[in-house]
Amino acid sequence: MQAPQSLVGKNKVDFLNAAPPVNYVAGLGRGATGFTTRSDIGPARDAAMPGPEAGPTMGRGRGRGAGGPGAPGGLKRGADDEEDARETQDYSESNYDEFEGYGGGFSDPFGVYTQEDKEADEMWDSVDKRIDERRKKRREDRQKEELTALQKERPKIQAQFADAKRDLSGVTMQEWDALPEVGDRTWKQRQKRNERFTPVPDTLLEKARADTQQFTSIDENKGTDTPLDDLTQIGEARKTHLALQLRGASDSVTGQTVVDPKGYLTGLGSIKVSSETEIGDIKKARLLLKSVTSTNPKHPPGWIAAARLEEVAGKLGTARKLIAQGCKECPLSEDVWLEAARLNTPDVAKGILAQAVKSIPTSVKIWLYASGLERGNLKAQKRVLRRGLEFVPNSERLWKAAIELEEPDDARVMLSRAVECCPDNTEMWLALAQLETYENARKVLNKARETIPRDPAIWITAAELEEAHMTNAAPKGEAVPAEVATAQENKIRAIIRRGCGVLALHHVIMDRDQWLKEAENAERRGSPVTCAAIVRETSSFNVEDEDRKKTWADDAEACMARGSITTARALYAHALEVLPTKKSLWLSAAHLEKLHGTRDSLDTLLQRAVTHCPKAEVLWLMGAKERWITHKDVAGARRILQLASAANPDSEQIWLAAVKLHGETNEPDKARTFLARAREVAPTQRVWLKSAILEREEGDMHAAKALLDEALVKFPTFDKLWMMRGQLAEQDPAAGVEAAREVFQRGVKSCPHSIPLWLCATKLEENAALMAKARAVLEKARLLNPKCPELWLAAIRVEVAAAPGASGKKAGMALLAKALQECPTSGLLWAEAVLMEAKPQQRARSLGALRRCENDPHVILAVARLFWQDRKLDKARSWFNRVVALNPDLGDAWATFYKFEVQYGGEKEQAEVVTRCVAADPHHGEQWCKVSKAIENRKLQTDQILKR
Secondary structure (H helix, E strand, O other): OOOOHHHOOOOOOOOOOOOOOOOOOOOHHHOOOOOOOHHHHOOOOOOOOOOHHHOOOOOOOOOOOOOOOOOOOOOOOOHHHHHHHHHHOOOOHHHEEOOOEEOOOOOOOOOOOOHHHHHHHHHHHHHHHHHHHHOHHHHHHHHHHHHHHHHHHOOOHHHHOHHHHHHHHHOOHHHHHOOOOOOOOOOOOOOOOOOOOOOOOHHHHHHHHHHHOOOOOOOOOOOOOOOOOOHHHHHHHHHHHHHHHHHHOEOOOOOOEOOOHHHHHHHHHHOOOOOHHHHHHHHHHHHHHHHHHHHOOOOHHHHHHHHHHHHHOOOHHHHHHHHHHHHHHOOOOHHHHHHHHHHOOHHHHHHHHHHHHHHOOOOHHHHHHHHHHOOOOHHHHHHHHHHHHHHOOOOHHHHHHHHHOOOHHHHHHHHHHHHHHOOOOHHHHHHHHHHOOHHHHHHHHHHHHHHOOOOHHHHHHHHHHHHHHHHHHOOOOOOOOHHHHHHHHHHHHHHHHHHHHHHHHOOOOOOHHHHHHHHHHHHHOOOHHHHHHHHHHHOOOOOOHHHHHHHHHHHHHHHHHOOOHHHHHHHHHHHHHHOOOOHHHHHHHHHHHHHHOOHHHHHHHHHHHHHHOOOOHHHHHHHHHHHHHHOOOHHHHHHHHHHHHHHOOOOHHHHHHHHHHHHHOOOHHHHHHHHHHHHHHOOOHHHHHHHHHHHHHOOOHHHHHHHHHHHHHHOOOOHHHHHHHHHHHHHOOOOHHHHHHHHHHHHHHHOOOOHHHHHHHHHHHHHOOOHHHHHHHHHHHHHHOOOOHHHHHHHHHHHHHHOOOHHHHHHHHHHHHHHHHHOOOOHHHHHHHHHHOOHHHHHHHHHHHHHHOOOOHHHHHHHHHHHHHOOOHHHHHHHHHHHHHHOOOEHHHHHHHHHHHHHHOOHHHHHHHHHHHHHHOOOEOHHHHHHHOOHHHOOOOHHHHHHO
């Protein structure tokens, strides 16, 4: 809008450049009030600085300076003063500021950077930062475009050869070995340079002739004196002389040195270099100990300490004198005598100990030390110990040392005397019983029991004695009769039971854990009957009735972990006697016998188990399997299954086990009869399914379809029936794809949450090359079953198969990204992502997968395959071992591991993988199930499936 002409004056006054009126304050009319800042006042000045009256101020801040025009209290200047100030101002580079010009920068000696200046700078910085953020995206996009253009214009060598490096993954080992060596081919290309020769001066030739000249006559002036002007020859002569001296220290025959290295090192070790501090400490300690021995000469530790101080100081003679004086002052201290014997030589020590036993004849330590000095002389040792026993007949240590040196017959005599002198020593009683005959040993143990009634070891030894007598009484090579063995076992149990009663009368408290340790020790000593007797008599101590099963089972497992199999077997036997109807105890005992027992013991145990637990199907099946697999007794297995079906007529597992037995032995008619009977007695869905499977295996598709149709009427929610019916319709050329599609559609309506059924419907459309319908089926399945990795994986593979090449892979990768968003912790999807990624990005993808699914077997299997592709064999083998340890039921992992060992391992490694796979008996895995469930492979064993 333009202002009226009447308001526009011809002579317009420039108010912005005019001087303000006196006492004018801006904004006062609209209510604003004036204020004064530090920049208006100006910086503080020192007393020596000139004031405003001395001239204009230099270097103001961003506001008006203290002397600026119009500033409150400032000095008003005229135009002349301002012109003079501009003329005298410093216009050098050091006085220039980027923002404030000349005289206002940080180089101004009188400028002060105040808080207001700081706030203003921060505000401007924030404005600059805001503007920079608004332009940041545009700048980054431009930089990316420039970088992309630069890379296209000048690509790196690594990028140029990326496709060639990817092609190297298909190179075989033979092709690598056939590559020729590069070698050095540059020498032939070099041009030979012209050789240049420089003439040698005559003086150098003359000097060389004089040095090598030989004289055959003697100079008349020098005679035979050796010239001393050639220092080089003198040095060589000195070296020769030194070599002769060193050679003289060697044996001229063997070439070995005649210097004794051990003696030399011993001499070096005997040299003790002490510092001044150590010497001072030794002197102080010597004075202190001298004061102790002089003020209290009857104190043995003082003499011992003084002698050891001198020994440490290297004065062994002084130490011996001091300890000899201590022996005189303290003749009744065995420690002083022993220290004296230690500090002297063995011969002198014998004399010292002879004096010691005169002063202290009852010191056991002195007699034992004296016996130790006679080591190597058996008779002297025996003589010393027997002499000591004359003075100290009740010393257990002397008796043990003396008995250890004797022969068995003499030891028995000495033990007879020892138990009289030391009747409370259980070890001697037991040792004497071991050396005696059976009858005498019983007498010895009875006497020991009367003497020491509170020791359980005597009762345990008595039981072991009876067991050893029972074993030795049997003829060699013949087993002990059952009646005799039972009687002896009852006798041993009676001994242990009586021992427990006597110990209880004498208030000897031993808990169950201590008795179990004694049982394990008896097992290690070769007394299994005694071990079982101890367990049976003591395992119920301090155990409540409701805790017996758990406590005994835990004790048996702990004994098995420690390797005490007999103790664990006795615990299970006792537990089964008390609790014969507990199925879990029978199963644990059968597992123990299967691992550590014999076939007969396991068979006997299982027969007892089914007698006490006839309704336990698993026990019947275990017995039949052992008969069939281990004993190869098909007839016996059939008898067991007949008895099992009689005891459990409505048991699905027993009927199916009988059908499997007849099927494996090529008796389909009997299997068909059993299934018909089972459909009447136990009409379960699995029985109907097995009936249809049998007919399909025998090739009767019409009967199989009829059975399936009848079963689907009774069990419409059993997905396996629908899957099998759809597969039969797909295989029937007369029915075609439409009939199979109709079956699967009915199936997914009845079982909407069955993932395998949806996958079968998808596979049908894939086989018919109808990728759009397969995609639609999977989308519907994902709506009904969200967050299902199997459905996402099938959809990804459909996208890849729908458009072979880069477009299909791109679509699959896009769908995979969505799948990982919905199922971020699915190892199945992460493994597929690792394998679908390009070779350079596979390592980074695998690291991300491991971070999300660290212990998932599918991810670990994918990483192992990457190491296999890179030919990092050791790492690949370790990762394969890791995946089969994490999930031994994953058959795909075993198959891949075996294929790896076939390619890079030996026969030993391959056999080990097969053995471990058979022990694991896997049943799951995408490829494993395809092979194992094929009709032609129905009778293959685990190792055969692995090698397929």
